[in-house]
Amino acid sequence: MPAIWRSCGTLTWWRETRAGCASTQKFDREIDRGSLNPGKQLFEKMASGMFMGELVRLILVKMAKEGLLFEGRITPELLTKGKIETKHVSAIEKSKEGLTKCKEILTRLGVEPSQEDCVAVQHVCTIVSFRSANLIAATLGGILTRLKDNKGVARLRTTVGIDGSMYKMHPQYARRLHKTVRRLVPDSDVRFLLSESGSAKGAAMVTAVAYRLADQTRQIAQTLAEFRLSKAQLLEVKKRMRTEIENGLGKKTHDSATVKMLPTYVRSTPDGTENGDFLALDLGGTNFRVLLVKIRSGKRRTVEMHNKIYAIPIEVMQGTGEELFDHIVYCISDFLDYMGMKSARLPLGFTFSFPCHQKSLDAGILVNWTKGFKCTDCEGEDVVELLREGIKRKEEFDLDVVAVVNDTVGTMMTCAYEEPTCEVGLIAGTGSNACYMEEMRNIETVEGNEGRMCVNMEWGAFGDNGCLDDIRTQYDCAVDENSLNEGKQRYEKMCSGMYLGEIVRNILIDLTKRGFLFRGKISETLKTRGIFETKFLSQIESDRLALLQVRAILQQLGLDSTCDDSIIVKEVCSTVSLRAAQICGAGMAGVVDKIRENRGLDHLDVTVGVDGTLYKLHPHFSRIFHQTVKELAPKCNVNFLLSEDGSGKGAALITAVGCRQRRGGASGSASVMSRPSHHLDNALLLQLFFHPPHSSSLHLPIAPTALTPPGHSHSRKHVCMHRELKILEYFTFIYL
Numbered sequence: 001m002p003a004i005w006r007s008c009g010t011l012t013w014w015r016e017t018r019a020g021c022a023s024t025q026k027f028d029r030e031i032d033r034g035s036l037n038p039g040k041q042l043f044e045k046m047a048s049g050m051f052m053g054e055l056v057r058l059i060l061v062k063m064a065k066e067g068l069l070f071e072g073r074i075t076p077e078l079l080t081k082g083k084i085e086t087k088h089v090s091a092i093e094k095s096k097e098g099l100t101k102c103k104e105i106l107t108r109l110g111v112e113p114s115q116e117d118c119v120a121v122q123h124v125c126t127i128v129s130f131r132s133a134n135l136i137a138a139t140l141g142g143i144l145t146r147l148k149d150n151k152g153v154a155r156l157r158t159t160v161g162i163d164g165s166m167y168k169m170h171p172q173y174a175r176r177l178h179k180t181v182r183r184l185v186p187d188s189d190v191r192f193l194l195s196e197s198g199s200a201k202g203a204a205m206v207t208a209v210a211y212r213l214a215d216q217t218r219q220i221a222q223t224l225a226e227f228r229l230s231k232a233q234l235l236e237v238k239k240r241m242r243t244e245i246e247n248g249l250g251k252k253t254h255d256s257a258t259v260k261m262l263p264t265y266v267r268s269t270p271d272g273t274e275n276g277d278f279l280a281l282d283l284g285g286t287n288f289r290v291l292l293v294k295i296r297s298g299k300r301r302t303v304e305m306h307n308k309i310y311a312i313p314i315e316v317m318q319g320t321g322e323e324l325f326d327h328i329v330y331c332i333s334d335f336l337d338y339m340g341m342k343s344a345r346l347p348l349g350f351t352f353s354f355p356c357h358q359k360s361l362d363a364g365i366l367v368n369w370t371k372g373f374k375c376t377d378c379e380g381e382d383v384v385e386l387l388r389e390g391i392k393r394k395e396e397f398d399l400d401v402v403a404v405v406n407d408t409v410g411t412m413m414t415c416a417y418e419e420p421t422c423e424v425g426l427i428a429g430t431g432s433n434a435c436y437m438e439e440m441r442n443i444e445t446v447e448g449n450e451g452r453m454c455v456n457m458e459w460g461a462f463g464d465n466g467c468l469d470d471i472r473t474q475y476d477c478a479v480d481e482n483s484l485n486e487g488k489q490r491y492e493k494m495c496s497g498m499y500l501g502e503i504v505r506n507i508l509i510d511l512t513k514r515g516f517l518f519r520g521k522i523s524e525t526l527k528t529r530g531i532f533e534t535k536f537l538s539q540i541e542s543d544r545l546a547l548l549q550v551r552a553i554l555q556q557l558g559l560d561s562t563c564d565d566s567i568i569v570k571e572v573c574s575t576v577s578l579r580a581a582q583i584c585g586a587g588m589a590g591v592v593d594k595i596r597e598n599r600g601l602d603h604l605d606v607t608v609g610v611d612g613t614l615y616k617l618h619p620h621f622s623r624i625f626h627q628t629v630k631e632l633a634p635k636c637n638v639n640f641l642l643s644e645d646g647s648g649k650g651a652a653l654i655t656a657v658g659c660r661q662r663r664g665g666a667s668g669s670a671s672v673m674s675r676p677s678h679h680l681d682n683a684l685l686l687q688l689f690f691h692p693p694h695s696s697s698l699h700l701p702i703a704p705t706a707l708t709p710p711g712h713s714h715s716r717k718h719v720c721m722h723r724e725l726k727i728l729e730y731f732t733f734i735y736l
């Protein structure tokens with residue numbers, strides 16, 4: 001049994017207590033059985049003053065019964081509960097007069113103790129009180145270690161306030177307790193302070209602290225309350241989105257509209273007859289990719305993709321347009337080498353996820369850069385032409401740029417390939433944007449009233465006219481001011497991956513300044529822009545994560561936090577992402593309700609194709625988004641379909657259709673469309689894909705010569721332009 005007192009690690013200590021104390025356990029059980037509250041407060045019964053004398057008495061009875069004490073004499077006093085009190089244990093353990101006291105006490109119990117009996121009883125008392133001090137010390141050690149961890153300090157400095165007569169009166173108890181605590185928590189400076197009338201003063205102190213904490217909690221809640229939107233506010237967001245949609249579509253209002261509603265010249269979703277090998281570029285997100293997409297039609301439709309990811313260095317993202325396109329062409333060249341396809345003149349679809357004014361499938365004039373891009377000499381230019389010029393400068397290979405595609409459209413098309421009711425595309429990734437099939441008669445910026453056309457909403461700019469200012473917070477404004485495109489993309493800045501972390505960081509800075517976080521110290525890390533990536537929001541908000549793990553993540557980020565800090569940070573993150581998902585849902589509710597009304601339906605079944613890492617990986621975003629759409633557009637039954645690489649596959653699908661259409665126009669012109677895999681019925685394709693209003697125009701022949709470059713040695717630019725013009729003419733003829 002003495003082994004119990006020798007260990008110093010908490011765990012070992014507990015283990016030995018349990019293993020070595022088999023005989024003491026019996027007494028503990030007996031005390032428990034005889035108490036007013038059996039089975040309860042077991043720890044107290046082992047460690048507190050109230051039960052210490054009783055524990056000693058039971059041991060003495062047992063020892064006497066075994067003839068180890070008092071020559072086996074057992075008196076009725078010794079058998080009476082409460083006859084040995086804690087104050088007796090204290091007295092017996094006194095170093096000088098302890099033995100005399102012991103004799104007195106035992107004599108009163110009538111057991112006629114010998115000198116050896118007195119020494120043995122003193123020993124029993126020491127063991128019992130030692131155990132109590134160690135039990136308390138071990139528990140306190142556990143608490144202090146936790147405290148040290150929570151504070152995240154290398155050395156804990158703290159004071160433990162103590163009250164209680166055992167601690168005050170017992171001759172060795174306090175010293176033993178201190179010693180064991182210090183051994184158990186070595187990296188600490190622990191002071192023990194005897195409390196004077198702790199119960200009364202303490203109550204007042206606790207109340208004061210509680211007030212301070214409650215005030216802090218209230219102020220944090222108030223700060224975050226601005227992010228919590230009511231259903232009425234969300235319905236208002238939906239309504240305003242609807243107004244902006246109308247403005248973007250209207251001929252007179254389009255120029256000043258913020259939500260641009262850009263026509264894409266994609267007039268129908270795919271039908272499964274698409275076929276061929278295509279190159280696709282995906283620019284406009286986190287990664288720039290080059291892809292080879294092999295689409296096979298027929299009974300077993302397949303899409304096979306090969307892709308390579310390339311970095312776009314920040315100098316290139318913010319350099320000149322020529323540098324950007326040279327870099328892109330360099331990456332294509334590398335990819336073609338990698339695939340061993342340099343000589344094939346493949347049709348290419350260019351997923352370019354920035355707002356573009358399109359006049360045809362293969363011309364897109366960049367309205368303005370977003371999402372961290374800021375290259376010179378591109379805004380107002382046709383990005384397809386910039387790409388073609390880049391390819392020409394390189395003089396290594398030739399490509400046929402067939403379509404410029406927004407990623408939302410690619411996403412919609414990819415999902416529509418699987419699910420024909422998919423008529424809406426949504427991106428919730430670096431940025432936020434949507435597209436949907438709008439009635440031609442409503443798109444006043446494109447002539448013609450028949451059928452539908454996909455419109456790239458560019459809804460990220462929603463709010464740029466100030467219409468969302470009432471729900472924007474000071475933190476949204478701070479994020480905006482620190483961005484490359486101040487005042488622009490205000491909606492996107494409230495709900496997309498590139499910005500959520502920044503909103504969180506700005507709130508954290510403010511809460512720290514006000515002394516609610518990180519002990520009021522704003523670290524260099526916290527000052528660093530972009531440090532709080534949205535992927536950390538996902539991690540922190542994961543339901544499976546314990547608070548300590550949240551702290552570990554913050555630690556990884558260089559944010560030295562306590563557990564209290566972690567709770568607040570988690571709350572901030574979930575508040576920001578909740579609002580993001582809700583306002584995104586409010587926008588989508590506006591879109592699906594518009595589609596429903598367009599068709600004069602009481603009820604609409606529709607599928608939304610979605611892409612974007614925020615949507616895919618955040619633990620709550622998609623669920624809240626779905627829920628919001630459902631609540632705000634109750635007359636629509638909206639299905640959500642995850643897109644598998646909309647930017648790659650979708651671009652290829654759109655290119656496939658564009659190719660068929662062209663090939664049809666240039667029937668027999670091998671020099672324009674040399675790949676044998678594209679043998680498809682032109683008229684059928686046109687009908688299926690572009691829904692031309694005048695069926696007579698289906699068989700419209702275009703003179704092959706017009707599309708055939710008159711010898712490659714001539715000015716290629718001239719040839720290209722000539723061809724473009726012809727195609728434009730073709731489009732025009734069919735659609736207008």
Ligand code: ADP
Pocket residue numbers: 284285286287428429430431496497498499533534535536538539611612613614615617618
């Ligand atoms: P993009 O929109 O750039 O084409 P993604 O859809 O992959 O590409 O989105 C990338 C963005 O998603 C990143 O900028 C980042 O903001 C966000 N993101 C990355 N990882 C996560 C994650 N685990 N959870 C939530 N968002 C993430």
Ligand code: MG
Pocket residue numbers: 285407429611612647
């Ligand atoms: Mg993307």
